[in-house]
Amino acid sequence: MTIHFPGYETVINNVYDSGNEHVFSYWDTLNPDQKKHLLEELSTIHFETLQQLYELAKRNLPSLDFKPAPYTPVPKTDEEKKEFEKAKQIGIETIKKGKVAAFVVAGGQGSRLGFDGPKGMFPVGAVSKKSLFQIHAEKIRAYELKYDVAIPWCIMTSEANHDATLAYFEQNNFFNLNKEKVFLFKQNMIPSLDENGKLILESPCSIFRNPDGHGGSLTALYQSGTLDTLQALNIAILSYFQVDNPLVRIIDPVFIGFHRMHDAEVSSKALVKAYPEEKIGVFVQFSNNRIGVVEYSDLPLEKQYEKDEQGQLRYAAGSIAIHLFNTRFIASVTGSNVTLPFHVAKKSIPEYTDKGIHYITGYKFEKFVFDALPLTQHNFILETKREEEFAPVKNKTGVDSVESAQELMINLHKRWLTQKGIAISPKLKKIELSPLFAIEKDDIPQSLIILDKEEVYIE
Numbered sequence: 196m197t198i199h200f201p202g203y204e205t206v207i208n209n210v211y212d213s214g215n216e217h218v219f220s221y222w223d224t225l226n227p228d229q230k231k232h233l234l235e236e237l238s239t240i241h242f243e244t245l246q247q248l249y250e251l252a253k254r255n256l257p258s259l260d261f262k263p264a265p266y267t268p269v270p271k272t273d274e275e276k277k278e279f280e281k282a283k284q285i286g287i288e289t290i291k292k293g294k295v296a297a298f299v300v301a302g303g304q305g306s307r308l309g310f311d312g313p314k315g316m317f318p319v320g321a322v323s324k325k326s327l328f329q330i331h332a333e334k335i336r337a338y339e340l341k342y343d344v345a346i347p348w349c350i351m352t353s354e355a356n357h358d359a360t361l362a363y364f365e366q367n368n369f370f371n372l373n374k375e376k377v378f379l380f381k382q383n384m385i386p387s388l389d390e391n392g393k394l395i396l397e398s399p400c401s402i403f404r405n406p407d408g409h410g411g412s413l414t415a416l417y418q419s420g421t422l423d424t425l426q427a428l429n430i431a432i433l434s435y436f437q438v439d440n441p442l443v444r445i446i447d448p449v450f451i452g453f454h455r456m457h458d459a460e461v462s463s464k465a466l467v468k469a470y471p472e473e474k475i476g477v478f479v480q481f482s483n484n485r486i487g488v489v490e491y492s493d494l495p496l497e498k499q500y501e502k503d504e505q506g507q508l509r510y511a512a513g514s515i516a517i518h519l520f521n522t523r524f525i526a527s528v529t530g531s532n533v534t535l536p537f538h539v540a541k542k543s544i545p546e547y548t549d550k551g552i553h554y555i556t557g558y559k560f561e562k563f564v565f566d567a568l569p570l571t572q573h574n575f576i577l578e579t580k581r582e583e584e585f586a587p588v589k590n591k592t593g594v595d596s597v598e599s600a601q602e603l604m605i606n607l608h609k610r611w612l613t614q615k616g617i618a619i620s621p622k623l624k625k626i627e628l629s630p631l632f633a634i635e636k637d638d639i640p641q642s643l644i645i646l647d648k649e650e651v652y653i654e
């Protein structure tokens with residue numbers, strides 16, 4: 196059978212030339228709109244690139260030569276503390292000048308969490324049940340009030356969750372942020388391939404595609420025009436974070452100050468790995484002296500367990516996906532021929548057949564944002580404390596789950612109160628401070644009285 200459809204001859208040829216004609220298996224059952232839909236989707240596919248990615252998937256990559264990257268640890272001495280105070284002042288000055296915007300990546304599929312909807316809508320507040328998006332929005336509003344400045348917020352979504360995300364923000368009146376300064380835009384999608392390197396149908400008239408990874412965020416910022424808008428607003432630094440970390444300090448003056456003091460193009464936060472097998476990437480310095488991150492699955496076993504003279508893990512600085520990106524750096528990368536590399540993962544993928552959906556093993560391709568690090572001349576890595584800034588919500592239960600994230604948030608708020616000398620009842624099981632009440636310990640008024648209850652929420 197040969198397919199004809201006026202105006203789409205080249206696409207149809209590309210499909211046949213690449214050996215993907217099985218995507219037309221249900222052609223005769225499609226109405227004209229569905230036929231057009233399928234051809235439109237196929238016309239966005241770059242078959243040559245896909246072929247290269249398939250070859251990449253089949254190949255074993257050579258192992259790279261690297262050593263641990265240097266980083267600035269949490270301050271201990273008076274001198275270090277003074278340096279941190281200096282960074283903080285520079286950071287505050289930069290924020291107050293309106294140079295900083297927030298940037299969350301929220302295009303992921305949240306498959307491990309199994310939540311039906313954008314992950315950002317997941318209720319995570321320990322008492323209030325506020326969503327991840329609401330907690331982030333209120334933090335940004337709190338920083339705006341604290342520093343008396345507008346803080347634009349970029350939100351990257353994907354095809355699968357853009358409309359639902361936008362509707363959610365509209366229904367909630369953008370959580371009292373200035374909606375003119377909240378920029379939602381979609382990332383690109385890339386087809387997955389089966390084990391023979393062929394496209395996969397997800398319905399009779401569409402191809403299975405996945406979002407192109409958080410590394411797609413830099414291109415998406417540029418292609419959507421958001422980067423231009425930010426530069427027109429004089430934004431110099433984007434504070435990047437992931438939607439599933441409710442503990443993140445979205446606007447951190449110390450981090451921003453150090454970023455400027457080091458004249459960095461990109462800065463990153465690190466935490467010391469809790470145990471060798473912890474599934475986070477580590478910061479490394481490659482043999483060409485460039486800094487980067489090696490994923491936990493790519494770190495050779497002997498390096499994973501390697502210890503230094505003090506008996507500490509040598510590859511200890513783990514990446515928690517908190518970065519600062521200069522807008523000028525993003526413009527230079529996205530406006531050139533440089534693209535971040537794709538990584539390959541073997542995954543179970545739903546395929547449509549005339550007997551219904553069944554799952555096959557195939558390849559998904561994704562870009563990782565930390566691959567921008569080796570493109571920098573100057574960068575900076577700052578250690579942060581896990582219990583103060585990292586509560587990933589990945590799974591329904593157990594490790595990195597809603598429960599563990601809530602426990603971390605409750606403990607942080609309890610610590611703030613205790614450090615302030617505010618009495619809490621032994622009865623207290625759950626406490627939640629709204630970001631609009633306190634974004635850091637120092638915002639809590641000394642006069643605060645905590646009710647003698649099991650659950651307390653302070654707005």
Ligand code: UTP
Pocket residue numbers: 300301302303304305306307308314351353382405406407408409436437438439561589
């Ligand atoms: P993860 O890969 O850890 O989480 O992404 P996920 O995709 O939400 O969930 P799983 O893996 O399917 O269970 C980390 C962060 O990167 C964003 C996610 O939204 C999350 O904030 N991300 C991931 C994107 O924005 N786009 C992507 O293509 C992938």
